[in-house]
Amino acid sequence: MADTDIDREDAEHDAVARAAAESFAAAHPLDSPQPHPQEGVIADASSRRRALAERLAAGPRAESSTPLASAPPRTTRAIGGPALALVLAIAAVAVLILARPRPGPDPSADPSATRIPAEYRLELGGAATELGDADLAHRRRGDRVVVRATPARPSPTPQVRARWSDDVEADLAVAIEHQPGGAVLVRLTIDRAPGRHTLELLIGDGDCAWDRPAIGCEQPSVDVEVDP
Amino acid sequence: MGWATTPSVMVEVTRELVAHALDGERDALAELAEGLLIATERRLPGLLQRHRGRAGTAGATELEQLQYDLVEDLLYRYPRALRRWDPQAGLGFESYVGLLADSWLRRRLSTVRGSPWALRILGGGRSGEAMETAIADAPALGHLSLEDEVALRLALVRAVEALEGSDRALLLAYYLEGRTTEELAHELGVANNSVHQRLRRLRVRLATALGSGAMPFESEATPSGGRSVRHG
Numbered sequence: 001m002a003d004t005d006i007d008r009e010d011a012e013h014d015a016v017a018r019a020a021a022e023s024f025a026a027a028h029p030l031d032s033p034q035p036h037p038q039e040g041v042i043a044d045a046s047s048r049r050r051a052l053a054e055r056l057a058a059g060p061r062a063e064s065s066t067p068l069a070s071a072p073p074r075t076t077r078a079i080g081g082p083a084l085a086l087v088l089a090i091a092a093v094a095v096l097i098l099a100r101p102r103p104g105p106d107p108s109a110d111p112s113a114t115r116i117p118a119e120y121r122l123e124l125g126g127a128a129t130e131l132g133d134a135d136l137a138h139r140r141r142g143d144r145v146v147v148r149a150t151p152a153r154p155s156p157t158p159q160v161r162a163r164w165s166d167d168v169e170a171d172l173a174v175a176i177e178h179q180p181g182g183a184v185l186v187r188l189t190i191d192r193a194p195g196r197h198t199l200e201l202l203i204g205d206g207d208c209a210w211d212r213p214a215i216g217c218e219q220p221s222v223d224v225e226v227d228p
Numbered sequence: 229m230g231w232a233t234t235p236s237v238m239v240e241v242t243r244e245l246v247a248h249a250l251d252g253e254r255d256a257l258a259e260l261a262e263g264l265l266i267a268t269e270r271r272l273p274g275l276l277q278r279h280r281g282r283a284g285t286a287g288a289t290e291l292e293q294l295q296y297d298l299v300e301d302l303l304y305r306y307p308r309a310l311r312r313w314d315p316q317a318g319l320g321f322e323s324y325v326g327l328l329a330d331s332w333l334r335r336r337l338s339t340v341r342g343s344p345w346a347l348r349i350l351g352g353g354r355s356g357e358a359m360e361t362a363i364a365d366a367p368a369l370g371h372l373s374l375e376d377e378v379a380l381r382l383a384l385v386r387a388v389e390a391l392e393g394s395d396r397a398l399l400l401a402y403y404l405e406g407r408t409t410e411e412l413a414h415e416l417g418v419a420n421n422s423v424h425q426r427l428r429r430l431r432v433r434l435a436t437a438l439g440s441g442a443m444p445f446e447s448e449a450t451p452s453g454g455r456s457v458r459h460g
Contacts, residue, residue, distance in 0.1 A: 013431035016384070020434050021403035023381035024388040024396075026330035027323040029274050049269075052296060053262035057254055060304040212408070 140227055143190045145199075158203060160186045161210070165198035168210070194228040239263040241321045243314065250307045257303070260310075264299045267325035272298065275330050298332055306332075309375045318386060324378075327385070331377050380438075387437040391430070398423070399430050 162172040177185040186201070202208050203218045210219070241263035249260035272295050302310055306328070313324045388396055401407045409427070413420040 010428075010431075013428075013435045016435045016438055017399065017427075017431040018403045019381065020384040020388050021399050022330070023327060023384040024400065025278070025404055026271075026275060026326045026381070027319055027385045029271065029326065049262055049265045052265055052299075053258045056261040056265075056296070056299055056303060057258035060300055207406075209408075 141190055145188055145190060158184055160184050161202040162188055163200050164192060165200055190224060190226060192226045194226050197224050197226060199224050239266055246310055246313060250311060261299060261303060264302060264325060267322040268295050268298055268329055271326045271329050275333055298329055301332060302328060306374050309378050312375060327378050327381050331374055383438060387434050395430055398426060402427060
């Protein structure tokens with residue numbers, strides 16, 4: 001099985017496990033039972049509840065949905081067991097990650113200069129899945145990289161962190177620019193020695209942590225080949 | 229017609245009561261509505277608090293309105309979900325209603341984005357941005373109908389119930405309480421890697437249970453997946 005398939009399977013299993021834990025908590029609340037009210041309060045609550053129940057039994061409000069007696073049968077989709085894990089995973093963590101380099105120097109660079117650090121763009125997210133994986137090859141130390149990331153879950157200010165896989169203790173200094181629609185532009189500078197390096201990103205809300213799978217958090221990576 | 233045994237505030241809801249109520253018998257419907265109100269009264273505050281990230285509580289009026297909407301929807305929009313309740317399947321009425329309420333609340337939170345009412349009930353004293361985040365954070369389960377979603381989650385509950393007590397505790401500590409593997413490893417006196425392995429086995433076990441025919445659904449083609457990504 002390819003690594004990518006294993007990763008996807010892990011993410012699906014994680015989504016299922018999280019949904020299982022949340023469902024268990026909904027059915028069997030872990031918090032303390034409701035406070036025990038005093039007798040007088042019970043009577044008040046009971047009569048109020050009875051009145052609400054009678055109102056509900058009288059029928060839905062006008063703006064509400066179809067009356068009970070004439071409610072048409074709902075069309076429900078039949079979903080197979082094996083598909084369910086994927087449906088859950090897709091629903092909860094559906095993310096398309098795309099790495100697309102735009103080779104070539106920054107158009108604004110002066111060709112007569114010895115070498116001006118170029119800016120390369122890496123797209124993450126979006127629907128252009130047919131482009132497949134692409135590495136950032138033949139970059140140089142000092143090159144700037146712009147990552148445009150679109151988080152799977154909408155967040156007013158999604159957070160982005162970056163690090164090199166061979167130096168996981170240190171987050172890279174990145175400049176973040178939030179764009180309309182939830183996308184984020186992340187600018188960072190390649191500071192690696194010549195060789196092959198893996199740039200890792202962590203995108204999501206404020207609760208995301210490195211190497212800890214969570215719904216709504218994405219940890220895509222892309223290889224960067226730094227030339228001498 | 230005496231559907232309920234009603235010492236003080238208790239309503240005993242049975243499958244028979246549900247069937248008669250949803251067939252339109254007025255007395256039974258009132259009894260079922262009362263049973264739903266009691267169950268949701270107990271469950272809704274905790275569920276709402278969890279969905280809102282444990283940030284404050286809703287006011288009594290808003291909570292009552294939300295509860296009324298929920299019970300009305302269950303009676304008139306999702307009667308099939310109520311009909312599917314089967315105590316023989318392992319969950320009592322209140323627990324089943326807890327699942328229904330949770331699924332309904334997720335949908336409500338994910339579809340009322342921007343609604344002033346939703347902002348008020350969800351927002352507490354938080355800023356507009358935090359309120360938006362709270363709403364956006366309400367996870368949705370895609371395009372499943374509420375009935376199918378609840379059936380799916382019921383199977384998940386059963387799978388969790390089937391776990392050993394220590395495994396269940398580990399699962400809940402990690403996914404619900406937000407404990408890190410390092411904390412759990414320290415608490416259990418084992419290596420961090422051991423906790424990782426246990427969690428991984430649990431995930432596989434739950435996913436296997438979910439896909440092994442435990443679901444009350446018929447088969448359907450697997451949706452095509454997207455590109456792979458590591459979820460950190």
